[in-house]
Amino acid sequence: MSESAASSPLAAPSARHLSPALHHQFEDIEQQRDAGNFxxxxxxxxxxxxxxxVFTGYIMYRSLYYPGFAAGSHGLEVNLGAAMTFVLLASSFTMAMAVHAARAGRRGMLLGLLFATILLGIAFLGMKFTEYSHKWHEQMVPGLNFHPSLTELRGAPEHAVELFLCFYFFMTGLHALHMIIGIGLLSVMAILAWRGRISCEHYNRVEVSGLYWHFVDIIWIYLFPLLYLIGGRYK
Amino acid sequence: MNEENPSVETYIVVFVALLILAALTTGIAYINLGTLNTVVALAIAAVKMSLVGLFFMHLWYSRGLTRIVVLAGFFWLALMVLFTLADVFSRSWIKPPGP
Known part of the structure; x- marks a missing residue:
């Protein structure tokens, strides 16, 4: 910071939050935080x-091979999908509360909430793993182990059901990969918080990790109806 | 930035609303609405996304620059989806010449 900037009336030093957490390229801590969020x-x-x-591909192929997509979707467990939705929404809530705690400078509360978010994320992945192993036992994994029975096909062409399952595995797999990265990020945040490196002035890292976590939650908000509920579940 | 932040009460209200909407999505799938099933499910998903975005991700309280980034994301996504669909579903309109 130059002498002239410091002495200008617009940039009175008293109006700034100068802190050890401030990186040299930023004017003040608020600008640093804005840049991080941006x-x-x-x-x-x-x-x-x-x-x-993948969503574009999904829309296109769902329109072209609707019966196969509906048949494949009916082979998924709605209750498990709904349970995963609830778990992920709960994790988003604990994440939002964690950012709140970080902003308030409450270290114990932040640690607890980060830990809860990580646990809920792991619970989600556990359920995902269960679902994948069900698919493997049903022999409904395209390319590796795909031998659908006639009841599983529900009158739809085999290749169309296989296409749906490709989308199912790629979309949920890509989402699960993001979850794993998110859990890694939050673990780093928990370690930083444990070491006292997160303060009410310097909590932007937690905030930014939270944005990422919520984004991954929003992807699942769309994946649930698009994969598990095609054509409704009414009799 | 003098942005305000949501209170704990706001977070709780949003969380409860999200749970109700998730239960609603699942419940409505068991009612026969024909093609409206998909429309309703996607509309509920859009409401849930807005709640998470506006309150958990603080878009309600954030400045214009951040909102422009979000809108730009949606804009390019819309271009990708619309142009792809326009291509795929207009292919059958014109018959190629020849035998």
């Missing part, structure tokens, strides 16, 4: 397009 939002916009690719 960077994460730009990354999330690219993530929208990253996931958007």
């Amino acid at each position: 960077g994460m939002w730009v990354f999330l916009a690219t993530e929208m397009l990253f996931f958007g690719g």
